[in-house]
Amino acid sequence: MFWKKKVPLLIVFIMGFVMAVQYFVPSDFSKKFYDTYIDWAIVIGIFGGVLGFFSFFRVHIHKVSKQAPNWQFSLISILCALLMIIAALLGGRGSGSLFMKLFLYTSAAINATVFSLLAFYISSAAYRAFRARSTQALALLLAAVIMMLGRVPIGDSISFWTAWGWPSINEISQWILNVPNLAAKRAIILGVGLGSLLMSLKIILGIERTYLGSE
Amino acid sequence: MHWSTDIWVWIAVFFTLSVYTFLWKDNPLYKFAESVTVGIGMGFGVVQWWNLSVVDRFWVPLTTRGTIGLVLIIPAIMGLMMVTRIVPRFAWMSRYALAFSIGAGSGFMLPRAIQASILQQLYATMLPINISWTGLMVNLFIVVGTLAGLIYFFFSKEHKGVFGGIANIGIWFLMVGFGATFGYTVMARLSLLIGRVLFILRDFLGMHLF
Amino acid sequence: MKRLTFVFLLLLIGIIIPIGADESNPPKPQTPQLMDIPGDGGTNVLLQWRHFETVPGIRYDILRSEDGVKFEVISPLQTKTITYEAQNQPENDVSELGYYILLQPQEGDLPKAKVIKGTDANRDSLIAAGAKKILRVELGVPPLSELTKIPNKFALGEFYRVIPDEKIAKRPEPITVSKKLFDRIGIKTPSLGNVTIELTPKEKELEFVHKGKRILAAGEDDMPLILKYGKQIVSFVTEDARYTVKYESMQFLDRKSKNRDMKSGKHYVYKIRLYQKDIPISKIYMDSDTVGITPQDEPPVVPDKITAFYNRKNGSAVIHIKNTSSLASFYDNKSYTIFKTTPDDTSCSKGTQIYKIGASAKAVILDNVDSTDVFYILVEDEGGQQNKTGLINLTPADLKDVPLPQNMRVLDYENDRGQKIALRWDPPTLAVGYAVEDVAKKMMQEKVDSKNIYYIPTESGDSLFVAKDSAEIPQGARKVLELSYTVPGGKKVLKISYQMWANSDDKALYGEFKLDGKVKIDKDNTGELQFQNISAGEYTLVGHIIKNNGGKLKNPEANVEMKVDATRIHIVPIDVPPYVYYIYRGTDPKDPSTFVYVGAAGADSREYIDQFNDTKTAENTYYYIVQAVGPNGAVTQSDPLGPVAAKSNWFDTSKVVIFLSTLIFIIVAFFFIYHAKRGRKFYIRPIAGIVHIDEALGRATEMGKPIIYITGLGFIDDIATLSSITILGRVARKAAEYQCKIFVPCYDPLVMIVSQETVRNAFMDAGRPDLYNEENIYYIAAQQFAYAAAVAGLMIREKSAANFFMGRFYAESLILAETGASTGAIQVAGTDDMTQLPFFITSCDYTLIGEELYAASAYLSTDPMQRGSLKAQDFLKAIEMILLVVGSLAATAGMWWFTNAFRALGGD
Known part of the structure; x- marks a missing residue:
């Protein structure tokens, strides 16, 4: 014991x-x-x-x-x-060896392809998001669209309102990234940070013992 | 169009297309690709583990660093005890190694996390709110957004009344933040797809369209 | 199963052991040339050899022997990655060009290769001289099977196969010229600065191209053109052999060290070994021929650059001593003794000793000398050998005094492990430079080929001129086709770059600047600030250095006021005084020969940190001398500073704030956990996610389909994973009660083991141990996308009714969530990673955001201390919110001392 x-x-x-x-x-x-x-x-x-x-x-x-x-x-x-x-x-493991070729042309190719599936999935996720079930989901959707347009030249081209001194889509997207996105990140980091700290303390004090397995 | 003569390119294209068939539905080709990547990845992991970890980080220091190297026997014994996890009867021995690693890891992280996740974040958020573009459209929003977000994650009080209202502002900020992350990532993900398509067009079919 | 494992292992061993190495031998590596480094006490030998590209290998080892029989490896080296050439490329066939290769032997080295084009006139004589016709050139390295088909020979030379492309040659070439050239010919460009012009192709280049395909030696024609249109040849292939000419110079320095001895006068034999294969069961290598050397302890090398001045202002002499050789760092010179002698002492054997210093000294000041005095330096090395310079005459000069740093002091460096000594001086200074630039400048382009402007590059400077007719165009002139330049946009931007020349005692944090009523602070100390959209005009720029308590440094050098002319585009750089400070460290303040040079500091620094390699050496007592050296050679030397010794510190005072925060954190956590343990009930508001978890489980039961619970890619000590496992216990228990199948695919074996135990216990608690199936909680692979692919496959195959994603996720989160959504399963997710939350929110029915995951696990846990810790979390969060509000108010009020306390510049 x-x-x-x-x-x-x-x-x-x-x-x-x-x-x-x-x-x-x-x-x-x-x-x-x-x-x-x-x-x-x-x-x-x-x-x-x-x-x-x-x-x-x-x-x-x-x-x-x-x-x-x-x-x-x-x-x-x-x-x-x-x-x-x-x-x-x-x-051996050198470049050009069978070992590296097997890895690069099978596993690495498959992994890269699975990663690229994200492009398809993100489109279906975006479609799902477009059906915005609540105003908050709408906020997520709008921010995403502005962000996407803001990262390509077309965002500037369609910002006709800049003629009246209003900021372009690129500038708005930059503001979203630097302000509300930053605030959200900070809130999460501050909270999650506290959680991690409490967990570390609980582990050190022996309160949290899940990792040691059952008695 | 000029087909590649390299068998390896053909193999990579075969697996690439096998994975794409998953978009239609699960099928034996996809399962084959899945099992191959798991197996090859595991084999790769074993070989790299042996050469880069066991030989370079354990055997070489053990045999060349004299007395300092020999001391590495102790963590080696602890590591071997960790492996007893597999056998239920002796699994309790693994606790020593786990206790060492996880205990030290937690202690290591404690003050560093306070510095990085708490103090530095607080410092960066203590912004002056003066009558200027930066003060009102940037700093004020950041301070209010962070406070509202923290209130949203406050679990000791129900989200009712004024408190609930501020928590609601918090979730709005969070949603806009998530939307920004989502939009930002979309472009990066699309470039991955472009990478695979270019591989098929250029390396396999020899078509240099772009 | 055990038998099957055994059979597989046997199979593995049975295949591995009987391996035969393949019989081919790689070409022999070149024999190294050895050089005994002079003046080093016989402790350094340099090996140099050529690595020819067609000598494939993975690693060179250097072997040394003292008796020529028993060799030991003294150091392994890497070769460069070999680029294998695809076989049978048509351009490599040069037989129809008719070139011949002739080898010219050289004494003690490889032969030189000469490549000559065969003509009717010279062909016979070339063949008679032993030249061979070149059939093919190789630009890369052919596979080993090709390499060993014909004999391999090596020669020296740099050759290129040139295939000119007329299309490339005819492309217009853009170059940038100053707009003054246009001003001189009376053409006004509204450009802000330089103008880019597009020119017709060079005649010379067209001539080069028209000569057609050929082989050229380096330097045989215009090198930039050879490099543009040619590729370096690795080897020539004739009927009888391959002649490789491309090589990389390799070198290895064998020197005396802790692990290896080297004595002067002892004979050492070397050879190099090139491995073609180096795996446990098969090693293939070739050794070069051996070569021997006996390193000698030569007499010391005297410094080769000595300049001596007689300072007419104060009657002293300054002697600057320098070793310009690249091998100077190996010299074992110990001391310089300066003798004063007479001009007739050409053998430097007489004279009086006047000064002795360490051999690392860079400058010496001699007082009370005469301008006609003559000196020489006796150099002594570690072995006691001596050498002398020639006579040194003084050059009279009026050397301007170089000021020494103010208020110099030496002290033990704070908060370290006892390996640093700090040399500090004053005053802290704010050095400012700026650039006035145009805002919103536009790029303009203009076609000018009808204006007949021609560009002539000459040695004295380029010029442009307008030709009225073709007769006026001089040789080498090129027509200007198009101009591109930037035009001003109106408003200006003032870009300030500044430096704070300060040391740790000053506690300088960042700069603050005021211009035209606007104040800007560089809170992150990037060294740069901008004042945007300022109108053209004259301004006064005021700058201060802000300390960590929010106040300004008071001395005048730290407060700057300068005039800025924003009417024109220009740059004012930071003005750094042209002095340098040499720092010497010694043990006896009365004996200059104990002082060694340790480093230099520029006039823009206020601190020098003397870093020792070990604590033991640093603990001794030291003195420091500083020499301030001016650009004209003047030197001012300080008195010895000290004594000082480095000390190990037991508490890092810069981390006080972190320490206090940690204490507060621990006390609060203790308080709540203690009270929770004593039975006090803490209120936690209901967490919506838990209701959704139960709802998902209910639906799975109705549909009679299994649930999949994914613990993510975290390891067992990850807080998200630990919270996930707590929730898994609850989910598994409900699954057992509802008789639902549960799958838990795992990324980490330890997580798998703990998950198995959790699920087993949950099933037992629910009274249904019979339903527990360990095979449903299994390990997949510790690779991100292999795991994602396998789990996605599982979701489709098992057609789960409910999916739970709880824990630490990365990019694969979207694949998992979308695949699950496509099967119509109800999905609940929970993660603390900001970057993956958006994907779960869009694809899942409910998501626990960040801390809600921890709160849910605390809510579901039966352990009261979990609730206590969640309460502690909330309490600390409340403190954070209060600090945030107070901090923002303080920042608004300019009370920076409060916010700066949180700066917490701790770190290893």
């Missing part, structure tokens, strides 16, 4: 307290301590990577062995992962 529950909480408290104090202490010892902590955190993180790889292989091998629905695609995933490992062992 002591080793399983109390000691980890003690470590959390000590490390949390020490790292918080370290920020205010500029001495040589403090700096060396910080550098050592960074080295240790990186090494621990390295072993944490093992969890990810193990989970991946376990999940997919399990699907294949049980012939779960779409198990064939799990098999493809496993084979692709093994292929990459073998390619790196045989041909």
Whole structure:
């Protein structure tokens, strides 16, 4: 009980307290301590990577062995992962190697394409937003439209009212970015910042223990 | 039009088009592309993890930095304990490594977050409200908007009466802010699509139209 | 499953182990040339070699041996990335051009390549001399299989394959000239400044182009044209061999260090190793030939630039000592001893020693000298060896006094780890420059080819002239086709650039300027300010330096008043005095030879930080001397300042505000959490999102379809992820009660493990452990779009009735939300990231914005301390709001000391 529950909480408290104090202490010892902590955190993180790889292989091998629905695609995933490992062992990781080519022309291409799907999705999201169900959604929509027009030359061209001294769409969009958008961001950062701080304190004090897992 | 002779370009185009088929509906081609990217990505991650992390950040310092390097055995042991998370019987051992990382991370962040998320934000928002364009159309709006936004996120009082009215102003500011972010991002997202289309036109079909 | 895993592992090992390396050997790397760096005490050796482009490899290693048998790697190096050439490019076939390559041997080096065009007259003699016909040129590196087909030879030369393009040559060329050229020929342009003219193509260029395709050596014709129309040749291919001529000069400095020894008089043998493959199971490399050197501890190198003045004003001599060689940093010179001697002492063997200084000294002042005195300097190195300069005569001059910095002081640098000493002086100064520019200037273009204006570039300056007929056009003149220039728009803008020459003691924050009743402050200290839309006229610009307490620095140098002429476009730069301060550090104020030069500071600085590499060295006691040096060579030297030693500080006083804020924060949090634990009930207003969560769950039950809960891309210590997992507990419990399937695809393995435990506990609490299926909470991949693609696929396949997006999201948020929306599922999202909230708001039925996510998790949690912490959050938020109002009022009233307290210039 002591080793399983109390000691980890003690470590959390000590490390949390020490790292918080370290920020205010500029001495040589403090700096060396910080550098050592960074080295240790990186090494621990390295072993944490093992969890990810193990989970991946376990999940997919399990699907294949049980012939779960779409198990064939799990098999493809496993084979692709093994292929990459073998390619790196045989041909190295340099540019032009099989390893890099496989990554660039398959995974990187697929990821870039999935990312580009955002262009289609943002259009359907914009269409959905156009159906503005409330005045607040209308405000979101109007701000978005002004922003979009303000970022292209056409915004200036259609701003006929500038002849009477009124600001152009580009200038309005710049004001929206610099004023209400900034105010909203600040409000969120100030609030979310407090939330993060409370969470850090709760972790250090041992009030928040979800990350340690169940008892 | 001049088809590419490079097999790799053909492979990339095949996968690109497979992913685009998802816009129509889910199909085996898309599932194939999805499983390939998961597998290749995982393999890439394993190899890079080994070379850039295990060798460069652990093995090389351990074997070349003398006594200072040997001390890295301790976090290595803690890291190995982290891996016991997979086995329920020994999962409690992983708590030591987690306690070290997360405890230190929280302590590290505490004063820095106060400086960056609180003090600096407050400093930047304490603006003079004088009778000028900047004072009224910029500073006043920023101060009022930030206050109203904070009131919107106040959970100890119901949004009724004057308080509710100010909270309502807050949500208006938030919505305009979100709209601005949305519009700003649209252009960036469209450029991603242009990038893929140009790849297909230029590298695959050899058409240099633009 | 275990057996399957075992089989896969065996397969993996079985494929990896029996790997045969391929038999091809790369070409041998070139043997390095060694150079013993002079005057360095025999501790530095420079290796230089050529890396020819067709010698492919991934890495060079340098190997050294003391006995010629056992070699150790002393440092790995990288080669440049190789650009492989696509095979069979038609332009590379040059056989019909008829060029020949002839190698001219050189003593001790590779042969020089000469490329000559074969004609009927010279072909036979070329062949007789051993020249080979060039069939093909290569502009890149062919694949390895091609490289090894024919023998590879190496030669030195820089050649280009030129393919002129008449279309490019005939394009008009724009250049910029001063509008004065137009004024001289009587053509008025309303331009603000320079004019861009478009000219007809150069005759020379057309001539170059008409000569057609050919191979040229560097310098054989106009180099800019060769570079414009040509590509550098990597190698020539003849019938019998490939001759590579393009190379990159590589070098490596082997020097004595902590890890490696080097002694003078000891013989070292070197070779370089080029790896073609360097992976755990297969290494392929080639070594160059070995080459040896015995570094010597030569006598010290004397400084090569010594200028000496006799200052007629005060009867002193100033000697400036400089080493201009690029290798000067290696010299192990220790001290300079200055001797006064007679003009007949040409061997510099007599004389009296008058001064001894460290060898890093840049200038020496000798008092009580005569203008006819003659000196020489004895240079001594670390090994005790000596060398002498020649006789140094004094040049009489009237050197203007250079003022020393005012109020110089040395002190331990504050708030550091004990590795810095600060040298500070006064006065803090506001240095201002400005530019008057036109607002709304327009670009104008004008076609002028009918005006017969011609442009002639000459050595003495370019000029324009108007030709009345073609006979008047001189050689080399080019016709001007079009003009483009900017015209003024009326109002002006005054752009101020300023610098605050101050040190940490002055606590200067930013500049404040007044012009024509308007005040502008540069709160972010960018060094720039603008006064827009000012009418042409004369103004007085007033500037101050504002301190961190909101007040102004009082000394006159920190307060500036200057006249600004806004009637014309012009620039007034910041005026920096032309002095430089040399800083020396020593241990004995009475012995100048203990002083070493540590750095220099310009006349625009008020502080010099002497940074040590380790605390131990910094803890010693030191003295400092400052030399102020003027542009004409005058030097003024201070008395030794000190003693001073660096000390490690235990508290960073610049972070006091952050410290106090942290304390207040902790006290408030403690108060509320303590009271919550004691049972006090805190009110939290109902959060609308929770109702929507229940509504979504109800609908999923009605439709009999599963729910998908996405915890986002955060890690387990992310506050958004932790809040998400709390809400997951509630959602999972409801799902268990309603007998709904729940999928939780995870991005991080630790999050997956914790999610599995949460869902299992929730199902058990609901009394339905039988319904729990661990396979539905699974890990996908730790890559953003692979995760997004997999989850999108899951949504479509499972046709979920409700989707929950709670946690930390990035760009993939829109893909997930839109895919879910397209399936008709009810969607509830919650994230604290401002950039993703708009997408969730447009695509989801309800979104918990920012802190509402944390509040929802606190509201749903059974732990009273969660509510206590939310209450603490609200209390602190109220403090923030009060501070904001007070701060804005203070800023409006000009009470900057209040707002500046929040500036919190902390940071590592």
